[in-house]
Amino acid sequence: MVTGFEQNNYGRPEVPDVVVSRLPQYVRTLTQLLAEGVQIANSQQLGEKLQITPAQIRKDLSYFGRFGKQGRGYNVDHLLEELKQILGLTVTWNVAVVGVGRLGRAILNYPGFTPDGFQLVAALDDNPELVGHDVGGLTVQPVAQLGDVIQRHQVSIAIVAVPIAYTQEVVDRLVECGVKAILNYAPIMPQVPDGVSVRNIDPLLSLQSMTYYLANGSTLE
Amino acid sequence: MVTGFEQNNYGRPEVPDVVVSRLPQYVRTLTQLLAEGVQIANSQQLGEKLQITPAQIRKDLSYFGRFGKQGRGYNVDHLLEELKQILGLTVTWNVAVVGVGRLGRAILNYPGFTPDGFQLVAALDDNPELVGHDVGGLTVQPVAQLGDVIQRHQVSIAIVAVPIAYTQEVVDRLVECGVKAILNYAPIMPQVPDGVSVRNIDPLLSLQSMTYYLANGSTLE
DNA sequence: TAGATTGTTAATCGATTAACAATC
DNA sequence: TAGATTGTTAATCGATTAACAATC
Numbered sequence: 001m002v003t004g005f006e007q008n009n010y011g012r013p014e015v016p017d018v019v020v021s022r023l024p025q026y027v028r029t030l031t032q033l034l035a036e037g038v039q040i041a042n043s044q045q046l047g048e049k050l051q052i053t054p055a056q057i058r059k060d061l062s063y064f065g066r067f068g069k070q071g072r073g074y075n076v077d078h079l080l081e082e083l084k085q086i087l088g089l090t091v092t093w094n095v096a097v098v099g100v101g102r103l104g105r106a107i108l109n110y111p112g113f114t115p116d117g118f119q120l121v122a123a124l125d126d127n128p129e130l131v132g133h134d135v136g137g138l139t140v141q142p143v144a145q146l147g148d149v150i151q152r153h154q155v156s157i158a159i160v161a162v163p164i165a166y167t168q169e170v171v172d173r174l175v176e177c178g179v180k181a182i183l184n185y186a187p188i189m190p191q192v193p194d195g196v197s198v199r200n201i202d203p204l205l206s207l208q209s210m211t212y213y214l215a216n217g218s219t220l221e
Numbered sequence: 222m223v224t225g226f227e228q229n230n231y232g233r234p235e236v237p238d239v240v241v242s243r244l245p246q247y248v249r250t251l252t253q254l255l256a257e258g259v260q261i262a263n264s265q266q267l268g269e270k271l272q273i274t275p276a277q278i279r280k281d282l283s284y285f286g287r288f289g290k291q292g293r294g295y296n297v298d299h300l301l302e303e304l305k306q307i308l309g310l311t312v313t314w315n316v317a318v319v320g321v322g323r324l325g326r327a328i329l330n331y332p333g334f335t336p337d338g339f340q341l342v343a344a345l346d347d348n349p350e351l352v353g354h355d356v357g358g359l360t361v362q363p364v365a366q367l368g369d370v371i372q373r374h375q376v377s378i379a380i381v382a383v384p385i386a387y388t389q390e391v392v393d394r395l396v397e398c399g400v401k402a403i404l405n406y407a408p409i410m411p412q413v414p415d416g417v418s419v420r421n422i423d424p425l426l427s428l429q430s431m432t433y434y435l436a437n438g439s440t441l442e
Numbered sequence: 443t444a445g446a447t448t449g450t451t452a453a454t455c456g457a458t459t460a461a462c463a464a465t466c
Numbered sequence: 467t468a469g470a471t472t473g474t475t476a477a478t479c480g481a482t483t484a485a486c487a488a489t490c
Contacts, residue, residue, distance in 0.1 A: 018481070
């Protein structure tokens with residue numbers, strides 16, 4: 001059926017990925033405004049903070065409901081709570097880190113995820129020199145125990161920091177074990193079936209696209 | 222002047238950012254094919270590897286020249302060299318790391334940038350307990366010396382790993398000092414003038430967009 | 443009520459894809 | 467030459483922006 005706008009099971013138009021990817025930025029800005037004591041903000045003001053047109057903000061929000069008041073704007077506190085609810089940020093998510101090499105250890109020792117509701121609950125690696133040892137307060141488990149660990153800790157998100165040669169197979173294992181969200185730090189884009197999300201953290205790609213502009217001169221040079 | 226397609230100084234149509242951002246992935250795939258001994262690849266085969274339509278690959282490449290042969294495809298080695306040239310990846314780029322906290326140290330000790338032509342040549346921090354100490358083979362310099370260090374080491378790219386509260390001012394300083402490419406690890410999107418590139422490494426935003434799909438059910442569930 | 447700003451529709455813009463003549 | 471695949475133009479698709487009636 002082609003209707004021009006696809007419908008999901010709830011009779012609402014499907015939300016484009018690009019819209020979903022902006023919502024966390026809205027949450028961040030609203031959190032900041034709240035901390036500054038700002039109670040009301042209109043789409044114009046939010047747009048300035050976010051470097052986005054006011055029209056886009058209103059359009060994005062309209063996928064999820066009507067959160068503003070005409071003539072006034074948005075209640076910062078209320079909109080923030082609604083967006084957190086929509087994004088699933090009102091609950092804690094249990095996260096497993098697979099790969100406890102240099103990068104994995106840095107991630108396990110990084111305190112930045114926990115305050116935002118992402119709890120690192122398990123660390124796995126296949127290196128016998130690491131298994132059983134404590135890293136960032138967690139005992140490293142063998143990857144063979146993956147299914148077990150995921151179930152026991154109710155893990156729904158995995159952070160993958162294994163060498164490139166093992167990345168796809170680790171991702172496959174995670175998918176088999178029912179993990180539906182994967183944050184991958186290896187410089188490769190793992191394939192996953194529909195219904196599983198992957199985000200890649202790939203600073204090298206970022207550097208390599210910036211050199212294009214360095215090498216070819218910037219817009220107004 | 223509005224002609225429907227903007228022209229740069231060289232009389233070619235302007236290359237969209239989204240095209241430039243795909244080129245490093247092409248380079249990566251071609252490098253892999255070369256290592257496997259593949260000499261010729263057509264857009265169909267490249268598309269499968271990259272999960273991109275063949276039409277898009279041909280279109281992307283057409284912004285830069287004609288690199289293929291009809292009836293045959295692309296010479297892997299030749300296309301790779303051309304793309305590296307276009308992206309400025311045939312030379313070494315000197316990189317300064319600003320911020321030598323936990324994250325900055327992890328970056329300075331990460332060996333993954335160097336083999337790809339990004340040489341970490343300087344480390345800066347304002348913490349007196351760090352200045353003068355060796356981190357990853359570099360002596361930490363005070364941020365006050367920024368201009369000096371950049372000039373002396375011919376730095377053209379900066380990696381910023383300072384606390385969020387200092388990020389914008391550090392970025393401003395870098396811009397003043399003539400840096401035109403910045404890789405930022407703080408969870409904030411710094412503002413820069415035209416002609417300066419910024420890429421943000423922000424794993425938290427990635428996690429927070431994936432939870433949307435976890436919380437709201439995947440496409441086919 | 444008058445003024446302001448939302449929510450939403452329609453217009454625009456830009457990127458992706460399809461199609462095919464050119465050509466290896 | 468026949469077959470295959472590029473490079474490029476035109477069609478399609480989807481996202482952004484403008485405009486404005488609804489309404490606080």
